[in-house]
Amino acid sequence: MAEMLATPVPMPAKRRVAQLVLLALAVLVIMGAYANVGLAVDGKVPAGMLAYGLGLGGLMLAAYLVLAKFAPWADPLILPLVTLINGLGLVMIYRLEAAKMDLASTNNQIMWTAVGVVMFTITLIVLRDHRMLQRLTYTAGAVGLVLLALPAVLPGSISEVQGAKIWIRFGSFASIQPGEFAKLALVVFFAGYLVAKRDVLALAGRRLFFIDLPRARDLGPVLVTWGLSLLVLVFEKDLGTSLLLFGTFIAMLYVATQRTSWVLIGILLFVGGAFLAGQVFDHVGARFDAWLDPSNPVYYGTAPVCLEDPPGDPMCSKSYQIMQGLFGFGAGGILGTGLGQGHPDLIPLSFSDFIFAATGEELGLTGLMALLMLYALLVERGLRTSLVARDPFSKLLAGGLSFILAWQVFIIVGGVTNLIPLTGLVTPFMSQGGSALLANWILIALLVRMSDAARRPPPQAIQNEGLTQVFQR
Structure with missing residues (x-):
């Protein structure tokens, strides 16, 4: 029995x-x-x-x-x-x-x-019990950061493809993109960290109109994540991963605290960071130009960006692939x-x-x-x-x-x-x-x-x- x-x-x-x-x-x-x-x-x-x-x-x-x-x-x-x-x-x-x-x-x-x-x-x-991952919160965070930063510190000959340093190539026969695995480790870290700190992060500071703003001392995690996403954008030229990680952290922060103010702060930081990156970095500015008017050529400095062969086509620009996709x-x-x-x-x-x-x-x-x-x-x-x-x-x-x-x-x-x-x-x-x-x-x-x-x-x-x-x- x-x-x-x-x-x-x-x-x-x-x-x-x-x-x-x-x-x-x-x-x-x-x-x-x-x-x-x-x-x-x-x-x-x-x-x-x-x-x-x-x-x-x-x-x-x-x-x-x-x-x-x-x-x-x-x-x-x-x-x-x-x-x-x-x-x-x-x-x-x-x-x-x-x-x-x-x-x-x-x-x-x-x-x-x-x-x-x-x-x-x-x-x-x-993995018979996923809750054991909570005990590896900071280990997962460290592993995620290492995987995310590894392509940036490696020579461009083995990590750069079409301007983005997101790969690790092993000769001509194999390659891996560590950032894909880094996102899993970082989500585990975000979950463990927010569970431990959610009571503190949920505390309200001053009230602005109808929104309770968080305390200034509690802005650290958001600013660190924002800075990390900008570093990925600067050193690896990977706008996608930068946006993916920052957006995920803000969403999980909202789920943990139920504070709308965190979402608004995240949106303001993202818009500010995107505008700054578009003004400072040519590759980000080119993507914004292609988005605003994909029918016009986009330039890095004085040279048009050509992804097709031959490069003499009037559509020789970063927006060529966008236009072909729309067609x-x-x-x-x-x-x-x-x-x-x-x-x-x-x-x-x-x-x-x-x-x-x-x-x-x-x-x-x-x-x-x-x-x-x-x-x-x-x-x-x-x-x-x-x-x-x-x-x-x-x-x-x-x-x-x-x-x-x-x-x-x-x-x-x-x-x-x-x-x-x-x-x-x-x-x-x-x-x-x-x-x-x-x-x-x-x-x-x-x-x-x-x-x-x-x-x-x-x-x-x-x-x-x-x-x-x-x-x-």
Whole structure:
């Protein structure tokens, strides 16, 4: 009887079956899109479609089995949603590479997807209790800062790509972007720090109009984070990561303290920092100029910035890729040209920064709205986990991870649609690149672990369930 009382209640069978059905449906949708590209480009189903489908299905089935064993009470929608988004990214990269008759990038992305799923399962198996991360608050902060600063102190020959020092290249065969992993470590640090200091940070100082301002002595964390984001912008020329980290900290600070004044202070600091950076640094000013009028050439000093070949085109400017992306959106219209029937390969960086624009050309506004709905559902499940979490650290960590995912999607989608200045971030789970894919799969594993802890019945409920089963027998 004691052994029976210690046995946890398994997840309801209906929920587990529903999760498996949704996962299978996601794989089927991906395979249908894959076949559609092959039929449109070559007039036949791709030769490796069966092997690809079985491989992807087997990989996700393995992830499902690990999740069912080590996180049985986790939200059943998270894994199918991520599978579908990741799979659509693979299809778009395959479509772009098929136009060039070179599938090397597709094979690499499939490999990185497999490694990402492996990291997802390892995280679930090793991290049985996410609350242990709270004990590593300052360690995570130190690791995050080191990873963030490492490319800046390395020679440009191994860390600089297109002006941004965000990479570490190992010869000509491999590279890593440590900032993608730094954001996870820093979110853990933010959550642990804000849990410890939230009572102090929530204290009100003077009242200005209808807002209670914080005390001047408590502005230190915001100013330090603001300064850190500016340092990233100055030394690494990475506007995207700078905006991502500062925005995430302000959002988590608001969740921890419920003080609107922190949001207003954060907005003022961001606007001031952006204006200052635009006046002082040419690369930031060029992005603002391209945003304000993408049809005009943008200059660094006296030389136009040319990203296309040859560089004599009238559109020779930093805004060339923005204009090509906007033309792609226009060509797609409401319903799109159809998978494999457009010209998304004409968009610069269509496999990474502008994969959202490439998708918009072939799937149209309807397809993009469906894709954004998938992201919205994924973020909603993460925020729901934050709401039902039982301890403050879990609430802040789940909320921070969900926000950083939503914030990243907003920044890149806003950039390619010219809603905001282009920053150079990638679309989560879709853009080509191993570092971002691995980091985002680890992020999903953390959300799944916290979802399982939040949804798992409390020990008293488990004991009552066990007693009911004993008496029924």
